[in-house]
Amino acid sequence: MSVRVLAIMIAVSFFVFVLDLIRREKLTFKYAAGWLLVTGLGVILGIFDQFLTRFAFQLGFQLTSNFIFFAVSSGLIFLSLVLTIFLCQQNERNDRMAQKIALLEQEIREMRDENSSKS
């Protein structure tokens, strides 16, 4: 029983933590929505764990805990793939920006040279 209480407490504190992050604008809604969903689901499943047990059994898992480990690790692998996509996108944008900066700097240099030759 105490394990269950612990699980619910952790799930609730994660949920509250995400809410707080949104409130302090540390998370933008684009990313926060998913986290709210996941932590909210955690709280619900923590309270009504019989659904989880039944669902795990129907999928053929002998132990509910095995199902949880399986589901969570699959979820985390998927999440890290998604994060890698974001990372690549940011990287690409960063490179583009660096190239643009170099080109603009050269343009400024040319304009400055033009001006100084006029005066």
Next chain:
Amino acid sequence: MNDQKVLVIIPAYNESGNIGRVVREVRSSAVACDLVVVNDGSKDNTVSEARAAGAVVLDLPFNLGIGGAVQTGFRYAMVKGYDIACQFDGDGQHDAGFLNTILDPVKAGAADIVVGSRFVGPDLGWQSSLVRRWGIGFFSWLLSALTGTAVTDPTSGFRAFNREAIRVFAEDYPDDFPEPESVMSAKRYGLKCMEVPVKMRPRSHGHSSIRYFRTLYYMIKVTFAILLNRLKQRRSFA
């Protein structure tokens, strides 16, 4: 010859020992061209030495890798409306005496991309170390098999590009070790590649950016990059 505007792009990363000489060599060659050095976030005085030698320098705020540096040059060529871009390495391995050799077929419209090769035609001189030649031979075989065009020196960075190739590569150019992979990209975009014989020199100062070459890492990485490049789609640009 006709009056097509030519831009020589010289990517440079920590090449203060070579860059001044390279810039002067290109400027004093008989070829009518402008020249731009792309400083790829060097930590030495590559920028000041290149400027002192009279080059326009595009100064990247951090290191992008050779692909990103050369691509910066392509973008500059686009903005400035050059007809032909030529990649010329900043380490002094390339011989400006061969600039016309690689420019002429592009000017004549014989190909979209011309690669200066150490291995085609008569043996003109230095051809790299044995291990590198094996590596080059492998990529040569792989690319020829995949693209159907004979490429004998796929790692050569001594290349000329016409307007169409500039336009494509300004938008979509491989990152890390772009030379072999870009042959695959060229095929994907329907750009015609061609090789001409040139002579190269061993570098005199500093380290090659592909000192990895001895390790299997480079081979595997570029092989994967080439194979994955085949899966990519052709992007369309405005």
